[in-house]
Amino acid sequence: MSNTTLILLGAGSSSRFKTKVKKQWLYSGDLPLWLHVAEHFEKSHTFQEIIIVSTSNEIEVMRNFATYTFIEGGDSRQASLSNALSHVKSDYVLVSDIARCCIPAEMIQRILNAKEKGSCVVPVLPVTDTLYMNDTPIDREQIKIIQTPQLSVTKLLKKALETDNLFTDDSSAIASLGEKIHFVEGSPKAHKLTTIDDLEELTCIQSPSTKTLTGFGIDIHPFEKNKQMFLCGVPIQSDYGFKAHSDGDVAIHALIDALLGAAGMGDIGELYPDNNNDYAGIDSKELLKDTVTRITSFGYTIGNIDLTIMAETPKLLPYKSEMRTILAKLLGIRKNFVNIKATTAEKLGFVGRKEGVTVHAVATLTYFNWKNI
Missing domain, CATH: 3.30.1330.50 (2-C-methyl-D-erythritol 2,4-cyclodiphosphate synthase)
Structure with a gap:
C-alpha cells in the first residue's frame, strides 16, 4: 500500500476568477474541474487516501460524484490544510491546489521519486527574465519559481503548522523548522488557474460536454x-x-x-x-x-x-x-x-x-x- 496521502485544496472563493461559476466547477467534458484533477492524480499514482478540501455546501454536491474523503476548509489555505492534515495517517503527504489542473504525470512522478531526498520536495521553474529589487538587479540564477504539488513528511508538516505564523506554501513551513528542502524540475504546463485569461494556458482542459x-x-x-x-x-x-x-x-x-x-x-x-x-x-x-x-x-x-x-x-x-x-x-x-x-x-x-x-x-x-x- 502507498505511504502517501494526496490532499487537493479547493475551498477558496475564486474571487479573482470573476464569473458566477466557481473555477473548480468548470467542466472539462462531463467532469467538473476538481474531479478532472483528482482522477488525473489517481491515474498517476496509487495513494493511500485522496482528500478533497472544499466548502460545506460544495462537499454536499461533490459526494454525488465520487467517494473520496471530503473535508471542510477553513478561512485560509493554511487553515484548510491543517483541517485536512488532522485526517492524514500516512508517512508522506502530497499537497496540491485544484486550480493547478494540468500537472504532467511525469512531474508528479519526479516529486514522488524524490521523497527520501528531503523533508519537503518542491517542483520549481527557473527565472528567464532579468529581475530587479527596487533599483538593484538580482542574480536570477538564485531565484526559483515555486509550484505545487509539494511532498512533505506528514509529521513535520503538521508540526510546522502548529503556529500562528502564516506560510504561503508547505516548503516555507517545513523550512521554518530548519528541515531540508529538495528541489526537482517543475513544468510550465503546471500553470495555475487564477483568472479567466489563464484558461488559454491550460491545454489539458477539454471543452464542456454539449450533453443536455x-x-x-x-x-x-x-x-x-x-x-x-x-x-x-x-x-x-x-x-x-x-x-x-x-x-x-x-x-x-x-x-x-x-x-x-x-x-x-x-x-x-x-x-x-x-x-x-x-x-x-x-x-x-x-x-x-x-x-x-x-x-x-x-x-x-x-x-x-x-x-x-x-x-x-x-x-x-x-x-x-x-x-x-x-x-x-x-x-x-x-x-x-x-x-x-x-x-x-x-x-x-x-x-x-x-x-x-x-x-x-x-x-x-x-x-x-x-x-x-
Missing part, C-alpha cells in the same frame, strides 16, 4: 381558506391559497425539484426543509432565486422549462403570460423558453373535487460553456 441534462419535478398542495394564492410567483384571485410551510407556490416548488433533478442535487426538501423556521411563510420566488444561484455556481446553464398545472379551479388562462414573464426573469432565460400549460383533472381525484392543485415540471440544463467567456 433533464430533470422532472412534481408537487401537490391542498387548498387552505382565507390565504393568498400564489402560482409561478403570481398572486391569483381566489378565496383560498395553499396549505404549506412556505407561501405554498406549488408550481415553483415543482420547478425547483426539476432544476435540482437535472443537476443531480437532491430535492427541495433537502435544501429548504419544512421543519426549518427560516422558511416559514417564505416567498417561494426567493427559494427559486437561491436555487438558480446554486446550480449556476456549480457550472450549469438553464435551458428551458415546461410546467403542467392541474387545477379544476381557479381558471389560470388570464395569468399564464405574467407567469411566464416572472419565471423567465427569475431563471435568467428568455420568455419563450418558459412554457406553462393548464389543464383540469376531468373532475377525477382530489384535483377534480377541487381540494388542491398538482404541478408537473420539466427542466433542462447544459454545462456552462466557459469557451464563450
Whole structure:
C-alpha cells in the first residue's frame, strides 16, 4: 500500500476568477474541474487516501460524484490544510491546489521519486527574465519559481503548522523548522488557474460536454381558506391559497425539484426543509432565486422549462403570460423558453373535487460553456 496521502485544496472563493461559476466547477467534458484533477492524480499514482478540501455546501454536491474523503476548509489555505492534515495517517503527504489542473504525470512522478531526498520536495521553474529589487538587479540564477504539488513528511508538516505564523506554501513551513528542502524540475504546463485569461494556458482542459441534462419535478398542495394564492410567483384571485410551510407556490416548488433533478442535487426538501423556521411563510420566488444561484455556481446553464398545472379551479388562462414573464426573469432565460400549460383533472381525484392543485415540471440544463467567456 502507498505511504502517501494526496490532499487537493479547493475551498477558496475564486474571487479573482470573476464569473458566477466557481473555477473548480468548470467542466472539462462531463467532469467538473476538481474531479478532472483528482482522477488525473489517481491515474498517476496509487495513494493511500485522496482528500478533497472544499466548502460545506460544495462537499454536499461533490459526494454525488465520487467517494473520496471530503473535508471542510477553513478561512485560509493554511487553515484548510491543517483541517485536512488532522485526517492524514500516512508517512508522506502530497499537497496540491485544484486550480493547478494540468500537472504532467511525469512531474508528479519526479516529486514522488524524490521523497527520501528531503523533508519537503518542491517542483520549481527557473527565472528567464532579468529581475530587479527596487533599483538593484538580482542574480536570477538564485531565484526559483515555486509550484505545487509539494511532498512533505506528514509529521513535520503538521508540526510546522502548529503556529500562528502564516506560510504561503508547505516548503516555507517545513523550512521554518530548519528541515531540508529538495528541489526537482517543475513544468510550465503546471500553470495555475487564477483568472479567466489563464484558461488559454491550460491545454489539458477539454471543452464542456454539449450533453443536455433533464430533470422532472412534481408537487401537490391542498387548498387552505382565507390565504393568498400564489402560482409561478403570481398572486391569483381566489378565496383560498395553499396549505404549506412556505407561501405554498406549488408550481415553483415543482420547478425547483426539476432544476435540482437535472443537476443531480437532491430535492427541495433537502435544501429548504419544512421543519426549518427560516422558511416559514417564505416567498417561494426567493427559494427559486437561491436555487438558480446554486446550480449556476456549480457550472450549469438553464435551458428551458415546461410546467403542467392541474387545477379544476381557479381558471389560470388570464395569468399564464405574467407567469411566464416572472419565471423567465427569475431563471435568467428568455420568455419563450418558459412554457406553462393548464389543464383540469376531468373532475377525477382530489384535483377534480377541487381540494388542491398538482404541478408537473420539466427542466433542462447544459454545462456552462466557459469557451464563450
